Amino acid sequence: MLTEALARRADRSDTRTDSPLLSVRDLRTNLLKPASFSLSAGECIAVRGPSGGGKTLLLRAIADLDPNEGLVCLDGRDRSAMSGPKWRRLVGYLPAQPGWWADTVGEHFTDWTTALPVARELGLPDEAKDWPIARLSTGERLRLALIRALMVGPKVLLLDEPTAALDTVSVKAAESLIGARVRAGLAVVWVTHDMEQATRVAVRRLFVSGGQVQEEEVTECPAISR
Amino acid sequence: MSSYISLSYWQLAATSVFVLIDAALSVLFGLRVHRSLLFAAVRMVVQLALIGAVLTTLFSLVSPLWTGLAALVMVLFAGHEAAWRQERRLSGGWSYGLGTGSMMMSSVVVTVFALLTALQPNPWYDPRYAIPLLGMILGNCMTGVGLGLNTLTTSLVSRRPGVEAQLVLGASRQAATAPVTRGALRSALMPVINSMAATGVVSLPGMMTGQILGGVPPAEAVKYQILVMFLIAGGTGLGAVTAVLGGVYRLTDARHRLRLDRLTIPRAA
Numbered sequence: 001m002l003t004e005a006l007a008r009r010a011d012r013s014d015t016r017t018d019s020p021l022l023s024v025r026d027l028r029t030n031l032l033k034p035a036s037f038s039l040s041a042g043e044c045i046a047v048r049g050p051s052g053g054g055k056t057l058l059l060r061a062i063a064d065l066d067p068n069e070g071l072v073c074l075d076g077r078d079r080s081a082m083s084g085p086k087w088r089r090l091v092g093y094l095p096a097q098p099g100w101w102a103d104t105v106g107e108h109f110t111d112w113t114t115a116l117p118v119a120r121e122l123g124l125p126d127e128a129k130d131w132p133i134a135r136l137s138t139g140e141r142l143r144l145a146l147i148r149a150l151m152v153g154p155k156v157l158l159l160d161e162p163t164a165a166l167d168t169v170s171v172k173a174a175e176s177l178i179g180a181r182v183r184a185g186l187a188v189v190w191v192t193h194d195m196e197q198a199t200r201v202a203v204r205r206l207f208v209s210g211g212q213v214q215e216e217e218v219t220e221c222p223a224i225s226r
Numbered sequence: 227m228s229s230y231i232s233l234s235y236w237q238l239a240a241t242s243v244f245v246l247i248d249a250a251l252s253v254l255f256g257l258r259v260h261r262s263l264l265f266a267a268v269r270m271v272v273q274l275a276l277i278g279a280v281l282t283t284l285f286s287l288v289s290p291l292w293t294g295l296a297a298l299v300m301v302l303f304a305g306h307e308a309a310w311r312q313e314r315r316l317s318g319g320w321s322y323g324l325g326t327g328s329m330m331m332s333s334v335v336v337t338v339f340a341l342l343t344a345l346q347p348n349p350w351y352d353p354r355y356a357i358p359l360l361g362m363i364l365g366n367c368m369t370g371v372g373l374g375l376n377t378l379t380t381s382l383v384s385r386r387p388g389v390e391a392q393l394v395l396g397a398s399r400q401a402a403t404a405p406v407t408r409g410a411l412r413s414a415l416m417p418v419i420n421s422m423a424a425t426g427v428v429s430l431p432g433m434m435t436g437q438i439l440g441g442v443p444p445a446e447a448v449k450y451q452i453l454v455m456f457l458i459a460g461g462t463g464l465g466a467v468t469a470v471l472g473g474v475y476r477l478t479d480a481r482h483r484l485r486l487d488r489l490t491i492p493r494a495a
Contacts, residue, residue: 088394088395100388101385101392
C-alpha cells in the first residue's frame with residue numbers, strides 16, 4: 001500500500017514536470033466533435049477554419065461557457081475540481097465581439113491605473129477611461145477588451161479574432177504585446193482568419209471545420225514565438 | 227349596512243347600449259373590433275354571472291375545504307395568465323411552475339397574514355373576506371411577477387454579451403446578472419409604486435368606490451383601501467423577488483454559465 005502510494009506520488013510529480021499547461025481531452029458539445037490537444041506554458045497555437053466551423057464553440061467550451069463534456073486540465077488540475085469563476089480567471093477568453101455592462105470604459109476595470117501602461121502600448125490615451133462605450137470603434141473595443149482580459153492575470157488566453165478590426169499599426173502593437181506575454185509564459189489559443197498572422201504568431205496550428213478539430217502539420221518557422 | 231341600491235336586469239340591459247355604440251363605431255370607422263368587442267362583453271357577463279353564483283354558494287358554505295379549493299383555482303388561473311404573457315418562456319414547465327409557485331406563496335402568505343391580524347373574521351377563513359382579498363392581491367401579484375420575469379428574460383437575451391463578459395472575467399453568476407436582476411425587480415414593483423402614488427388623486431380605486439356605493443362611510447372605505455394597498459405591495463414584492471431570483475437560478479447553472487438555452491423561442495406576435 002505504502003509503496004503503491006509512493007509510486008503514485010512519484011508518478012504524479014513526474015507528469016507534473018513535463019505535463020503541458022493546458023490539456024484538452026475529448027472535449028465535446030452538442031455541436032463540437034471530441035477535440036483533444038495540449039498546450040505548454042509560453043506556447044501559442046493558431047486556430048483556423050471556415051466561418052461557422054466551430055472555432056468560437058471550441059474556445060467557449062474550453063472557457064466552460066457552454067455545457068460540455070470531456071477532460072480539461074490546467075497544470076494537471078482538473079477543471080471540474082474548481083469553480084467556474086476560478087477557472088475563467090485562470091483561462092481567459094476574449095470573444096470576437098466583446099461585451100460591456102456599464103456606460104464608460106473605466107467602469108469595466110477594477111483599477112485603470114494598472115491598465116494604463118498596457119493601454120499606452122496599444123495606442124490608447126490615458127483619458128480613454130472616461131470614454132463612453134457607445135462611442136467606441138470596433139478596434140477600440142477589441143483593444144480595451146484585450147487589456148481587460150490581461151488584467152485578470154490568466155495563465156491561458158483564448159483569443160477569438162483579436163485583431164480583426166484593427167489597422168496595421170494596431171495589429172502590430174497587439175501582436176507584439178501578446179508575443180511578449182507568451183515569451184513570459186502565457187499560453188495562447190489564437191483564432192485567426194489570416195494565414196500570415198497564423199504563421200507569424202504560432203508554431204502549431206489547429207484546423208476546425210464542421211465541428212471537427214484537427215492539428216495541422218507545420219514546417220515553417222514563426223517570427224515571435226521562441 | 228345594506229343601504230345600497232339594487233340593480234334590476236332591465237337597467238343593466240339598458241346600460242349595455244354603450245357597448246353597442248362602441249360596436250357601431252367600430253363598424254363605422256372600419257376598426258374591425260366589433261366582433262371581439264361583443265364577444266368580450268358577452269364573455270364578461272357570463273364569467274361574472276358564474277362567479278356570482280360560485281361566490282353565493284361559497285359564502286353560504288363557509289367551508290375551509292371549498293374556500294381553499296377556490297383559492298387554488300384562482301392561483302392556477304393567475305399562473306397561466308402570467309406565463310401566457312411572457313415573450314420568452316422558461317422551458318419545460320418552469321415558466322408556469324415558477325410563476326404559479328411564487329404567486330401562491332406570496333399571495334397566500336399576505337392574505338393569511340391580513341386575515342389573522344388586521345381583519346380577524348370568524349372563522350378566519352370566512353370566504354367573504356378571504357376570497358375577495360386574495361383576488362385583489364393575486365391580480366396585482368400576477369402583473370408584478372409577469373413583468374419581472376418578462377423583463378428578466380428579455381434583458382438577459384439582449385444583454386447577454388455584457389453578462390458573459392463579466393462571467394469570462396471570473397464574476398459569479400449572481401454578480402454578473404445583478405444589473406439585470408435589479409432591472410427586472412424594479413419593473414415588477416413599478417406598477418405598485420405608481421398606483422400607490424396616484425391613488426386618491428388620479429384614480430379612485432375600484433374597491434373603495436365599490437364599498438362607498440355599497441353604503442360604507444368613505445372614511446371606513448379609505449381604511450380598507452389603505453390596508454389592501456399595503457397587502458398588494460407586500461404580495462407583489464414577495465412574489466416578484468421569488469420569481470425573478472428563481473428565474474436567475476434557472477437561467478444560470480452551477481458552473482456559473484448563462485443558460486439561455488433554457489428559454490423557448492419567442493412566439494410570433
